[in-house]
Amino acid sequence: MDTTKGKIFIKNALSPFFRGLYQGLGQIVVLHRVIPKSSNERLRNTGIEITEEHLEELIIYFKKRNYDFISLDDLPDYLQGKMKRKFVIFTLDDGYVDNLTHAYPIFKKHNVPFTIYVTTNFPDKKAVLWWYLLEDLLLKEQRLTFNFKEENFNFNLQSYTDKEETFNYLRHFIISYEGAEQLNLIDTIFSKYSMPLYEKVEDLALNWNQIIQLNSDPLVTIAAHTVNHPSFKAISDSQLLQEVNQSVKILESRLNTPIEHFAYPFGSPVEVGGREVELMYKTKIKTSTTGRKGNIMAEHQNHMHALPRLYVGPQTTERYLNDFISGKISFVSGSKQRIVTV
Ligand SMILES: [Zn+2]
Numbered sequence: 613m614d615t616t617k618g619k620i621f622i623k624n625a626l627s628p629f630f631r632g633l634y635q636g637l638g639q640i641v642v643l644h645r646v647i648p649k650s651s652n653e654r655l656r657n658t659g660i661e662i663t664e665e666h667l668e669e670l671i672i673y674f675k676k677r678n679y680d681f682i683s684l685d686d687l688p689d690y691l692q693g694k695m696k697r698k699f700v701i702f703t704l705d706d707g708y709v710d711n712l713t714h715a716y717p718i719f720k721k722h723n724v725p726f727t728i729y730v731t732t733n734f735p736d737k738k739a740v741l742w743w744y745l746l747e748d749l750l751l752k753e754q755r756l757t758f759n760f761k762e763e764n765f766n767f768n769l770q771s772y773t774d775k776e777e778t779f780n781y782l783r784h785f786i787i788s789y790e791g792a793e794q795l796n797l798i799d800t801i802f803s804k805y806s807m808p809l810y811e812k813v814e815d816l817a818l819n820w821n822q823i824i825q826l827n828s829d830p831l832v833t834i835a836a837h838t839v840n841h842p843s844f845k846a847i848s849d850s851q852l853l854q855e856v857n858q859s860v861k862i863l864e865s866r867l868n869t870p871i872e873h874f875a876y877p878f879g880s881p882v883e884v885g886g887r888e889v890e891l892m893y894k895t896k897i898k899t900s901t902t903g904r905k906g907n908i909m910a911e912h913q914n915h916m917h918a919l920p921r922l923y924v925g926p927q928t929t930e931r932y933l934n935d936f937i938s939g940k941i942s943f944v945s946g947s948k949q950r951i952v953t954v
Pocket residue numbers: 705706837841876877878
């Protein structure tokens with residue numbers, strides 16, 4: 613882009629007309645965990661954790677702007693223009709126990725509906741939350757060694773920087789494997805240090821009684837997020853459909869409620885594209901949310917399996933929220949698309 617074009621582009625982005633086009637009708641917020649402030653030393657996992665105060669500020673932010681707080685079931689009415697006010701939908705991914713113990717009281721206090729996308733291996737306690745095991749292991753040890761596929765790995769963990777760098781390295785290394793091979797690698801690392809693989813899911817994930825309790829409140833929608841949380845790009849069409857349909861079946865039999873909403877695991881452009889969206893039309897799911905950044909437009913009526921969201925993490929500031937809801941993020945620094953799909 614030459615400078616003149618660039619200037620016109622920026623000017624357009626700031627004009628009320630263009631912002632009106634880009635701000636859309638509302639937002640779907642994505643959170644993971646809501647936990648109390650802690651002074652414990654931590655590594656990278658904090659990116660998916662916000663404090664209770666932060667959640668309350670977020671709710672107040674939208675209240676001040678006269679937003680309607682709605683559930684995913686209300687979305688079609690808003691997209692068809694039956695409701696005139698802007699809307700916000702709160703969603704939490706994966707099924708962490710703090711959704712009940714820390715987020716729920718705040719949503720309840722403000723009468724805010726919310727959805728939890730449950731990975732069924734969480735309440736079935738079959739998920740290995742290796743990212744939390746890894747954090748504990750690296751914080752506690754001064755040196756980490758293991759042998760995998762006849763290669764020796766040796767990490768010095770003297771300083772905090774060593775620990776952070778090793779966390780990032782091993783996170784990528786573990787993610788580069790799938791299924792049984794990944795589990796084998798995880799087992800190799802943690803069993804050597806006598807860390808039980810399923811300890812974290814026992815401590816950090818919702819159990820079925822807690823999910824049933826949440827589901828009995830009309831404010832709460834329980835939705836699907838697969839059985840195993842795989843990257844969809846790495847699995848076949850039939851495996852993908854099996855992951856979705858099986859998780860719906862498990863949730864429906866536990867809760868006796870129709871399950872109609874879904875969030876893609878990971879959900880970035882790497883994991884979700886045209887094929888994945890097409891396949892969702894073969895399921896009974898009515899809405900699917902991604903990790904793409906964008907506001908919700910009336911046109912999303914035709915893209916109900918490619919709904920973008922607003923990611924809120926510990927670094928999300930009020931200024932970022934302003935830029936996001938005004939459409940500036942999608943227009944200037946984002947995809948440049950007005951209607952973000954996949
Ligand atoms: Zn997830």
